[in-house]
Structures are given as structure tokens and as C-alpha cells.
Amino acid sequence: MLWIVRRRPRRRKKTLDAATAALVEELRRQAKAYLPGRLAELATLHGFQYNTLRIKHNSSNWGSCSSKGNINLNLNLMRVPQELQDYVMLHELCHLKYLNHSPQFHALLESVCPGHREKQRRLKEFKLI
Numbered sequence: 001m002l003w004i005v006r007r008r009p010r011r012r013k014k015t016l017d018a019a020t021a022a023l024v025e026e027l028r029r030q031a032k033a034y035l036p037g038r039l040a041e042l043a044t045l046h047g048f049q050y051n052t053l054r055i056k057h058n059s060s061n062w063g064s065c066s067s068k069g070n071i072n073l074n075l076n077l078m079r080v081p082q083e084l085q086d087y088v089m090l091h092e093l094c095h096l097k098y099l100n101h102s103p104q105f106h107a108l109l110e111s112v113c114p115g116h117r118e119k120q121r122r123l124k125e126f127k128l129i
């Protein structure tokens, strides 16, 4: 029975050991120094206008975009190759035009980020810490 296997409570994700906490703070520092400029650059290059950017630490997504044009990027992006960072940023920028994953959204994303589906697959090899 599944419930027997799961009897032991899982360790809470919010409780980071000291080494992980230090790594997260270093990634946050790097993310704040790099991501705002790169997002602005990609937005200008492809004609997107967003509202605000926030750097987040969570274990559920690499980035998000709200209907108000506010973009969140995960500080874990500093652990992946630049072309995958750009893929995530372009993905969120395309949500400024389509707040869904419709064929139109994917066509737009492919036009600004060729080979985006392969990049999406590669990103899945990285775990969020």
C-alpha cells in the first residue's frame, strides 16, 4: 500500500542546510547582477515590453509572467547554460502576448528562439534547488 511507503514525513523544502543557503544567496547575487540587463536586452531586441522583473527562489518554476506584465525569474537560472537562460526569458516574454501555451504561443517562441522545444527538454535535466 502506498500510504505505508509514505509514512515517514518528507523533509520540508524550506529548510535549507547552511551550505545550500549560502549557495542560494550567491546565486541570488549573481542573478540580480545579470538577469535584469539580459532580460531588457532580449525584450528590446524582439520588441517586447514588460512591467517589472523580480528574482525568485522557488522549486516549482524557472519563471512566470502575470497578466499585468510582471515577470519572475528563478535564481536557479544562474546554474544553467546561457542559451537555456535565454530560452526561459524569451518564453516568459512571449507570455506577454499569449498567456497560455497555445500553438500561436509556440510559433511566436520558435520565431524568437529557434529550437525552443529541444531547449525545453534540456532544461528538464536541471533540478531546481
Ligand SMILES: [Zn+2]
Pocket (backbone or CB within 6 Å): 091, 095, 100, 101
Ligand atoms: Zn509558459
